[in-house]
Amino acid sequence: MRRLGLFLFALAILAIVAWGVYRVTETVRASVQQVQRSVEPVQAMQASLSTQVAQVLHPTPTIQPDPITIIHQVKQLARLETVQYTIEKVITARTQPEGIWDTLFGDRLIFIAHGIVIAGVDLSKLGPEDIWIEDGVLYVRLPEPEIFIATLDNQKSYVYDREKGLLTKGEVDLETAARKAAEQAILEAALEDGILERARINAEAFLTRLFAELGYPRVRFVYDTPQAETPTPTP
Numbered sequence: 001m002r003r004l005g006l007f008l009f010a011l012a013i014l015a016i017v018a019w020g021v022y023r024v025t026e027t028v029r030a031s032v033q034q035v036q037r038s039v040e041p042v043q044a045m046q047a048s049l050s051t052q053v054a055q056v057l058h059p060t061p062t063i064q065p066d067p068i069t070i071i072h073q074v075k076q077l078a079r080l081e082t083v084q085y086t087i088e089k090v091i092t093a094r095t096q097p098e099g100i101w102d103t104l105f106g107d108r109l110i111f112i113a114h115g116i117v118i119a120g121v122d123l124s125k126l127g128p129e130d131i132w133i134e135d136g137v138l139y140v141r142l143p144e145p146e147i148f149i150a151t152l153d154n155q156k157s158y159v160y161d162r163e164k165g166l167l168t169k170g171e172v173d174l175e176t177a178a179r180k181a182a183e184q185a186i187l188e189a190a191l192e193d194g195i196l197e198r199a200r201i202n203a204e205a206f207l208t209r210l211f212a213e214l215g216y217p218r219v220r221f222v223y224d225t226p227q228a229e230t231p232t233p234t235p
Contacts, residue, residue: 078124079148082202085117085190090160093178095171107171108163113182114156117190118149119199138216140207142223145199150187152179 091113096106122143130141159175204221211219 081120083198087186089113089185091182110160111178114153115186119195121203137218145196
């Protein structure tokens, strides 16, 4: 009987200890949750403040085109584009020659330029007096071939490297000057490679096929410049 009483007493003690541990755990958990709820507004405010500071220091560009559009001129075109060159050039631009002044005050950049040059014949310059038939041959006085477009591909062109002197912040317009020089260099490279001659040959080939389909199988092209005259083979 005595042992049974001791056993029940031990169970009661264990139950009281377990209940005490449970209450302490619940109290600690409630305190932690209360602290977290108290800290959440502060954390949210810090996150919002960090976002605002980031927006001020690194703003996102906003582009708003003016809804008013002014069209100055509308021109009808009849350009026959017959050849396109894709050219890459490396341009070095600098403000000072190499030496001590370049180290202190110079600004140098290497610009990788990708550009296109398009040439062809402007058929709007072709008048009724420039087309006639003689002895069964269709004569066509074509305008001289010309460059229509010579421009940079801005998506592929980029500044490869830039070095500034120790005592300078750099020339603001140096990249702009490099881009202009690149456009001119690309145009000159295309001209040196004979883009106008290729444009003329391609134009004659295209128009020969076109006139043949219209019922004029014998065509001869003539030019105002004597050395540019080239007879087209008669099929």
